[in-house]
Amino acid sequence: MTAAPMVKGWCPGAYKPMMSVDGLVVRIRPRMARIEAEQATGLCEVALQYGSGHIDLTNRANLQIRGVAEADHEVVVARLGALGLLDADPEMEGRRNILVTPFWEGGDLAETLGLELLERLAELPRLPAKIGFAIDCADTGPLLTQDPADIRLEQGADGLILRAEDCPAGRAVTPETAIPALIEMAQWLADHITPDARRMSAVVANSPLPEEWTAVKASAPATRPVLGLSPFGALVAAPFGQIDAQALLACFATGVKGLRLTPWRALLLEGGQMPSGPAFIANPADPLLRVDACVGAPHCASAHAQTRILARQLAPLSKGRLHVSGCAKGCARSGTADVVLIAQGDTFSLVKDGRVSDTPVKTGLRPTDLLTGVF
Ligand code: SF4
Structure with a gap:
């Protein structure tokens, strides 16, 4: 049975990880929105050895390894500490909640x-x-x-x-x-x-x-840089903010000097070239960039659907911003979207131009309805 969405009032960190269905979520907070190549390759190796093989890039430009067994937590913290990715003092680690412009x-x-x-x-x-x-x-x-x-x-x-x-x-x-x-x-x-x-x-x-x-x-907000090559390196996006650790490791074999992290699901490969392959989004027109989807089933106990599989199928069909949520909590996006799909049991509710908390205009939609363009 799917659990009701859980509301947690604290931010998980490396020392105080959150337990998810697939194991612990171990979060690191890169200082100055940057990590060195050696730290990044070490982090990828930890994710591959002890986690799911993916590294999440969060909307606070933090990185997190999912799927860590409780028994491995201590060794993971030791490895991350040895890479210089953690503060020695857990309290200072908890206070280091600082977004820094990546440029x-x-x-x-x-x-x-x-x-x-x-x-x-x-x-x-x-x-x-x-x-x-x-x-x-x-x-x-x-x-x-x-x-x-x-x-x-x-x-x-x-x-x-x-x-x-x-x-x-x-x-x-x-x-x-x-x-x-x-x-x-x-x-x-x-x-x-x-x-x-x-x-x-x-x-x-x-x-x-x-x-x-x-x-x-205050000044008007500046326009965010588009994906592509810049004097800093290659700005690429990770689908749904999920970085494939093996693919990232391969980037470092081509001479990338460090990583800059953004809160926009994009990362800058310092001194690197644009990578190819499905692990990264390099094309600024890619429809996946307009889609938010939480981790969903089977990784979250509250999820009613495999959100990211559906989101990939719907991305080329949707015109505006699309948010696919595994339950009513709406973790993937707090702001509005043109279309919001909220899984409930075997079906979805549809909110237009709003948030998961808004009143749906349709309910009981099956995935086949969605794929045939009902929205
Ligand atoms: S929105 Fe998604 S990730 Fe968040 S609690 Fe619901 S199913 Fe889990």
């Missing part, structure tokens, strides 16, 4: 501020595990505005700003005052969190920020 360059503001925040993690107050930060101040303009973070450092119209999530304006800061101001805003957030408002967007809805913290207008 920082050595010595630029994003690198300087990202490294300073990593050094000063211990000065942050205790916050709910899901609270995150974004260092989004590279020359590209803000690239992470649609990605999850409660407190953001961005290039505003006239310089660096510190901005609370969901606020159209922020506080003017300098490279010297940016991280102290971020710590101050984190303390303000910690002081205003309530049992019903545990993220910045909910907190600012109840408690206005100090006036000077919303004095400077």
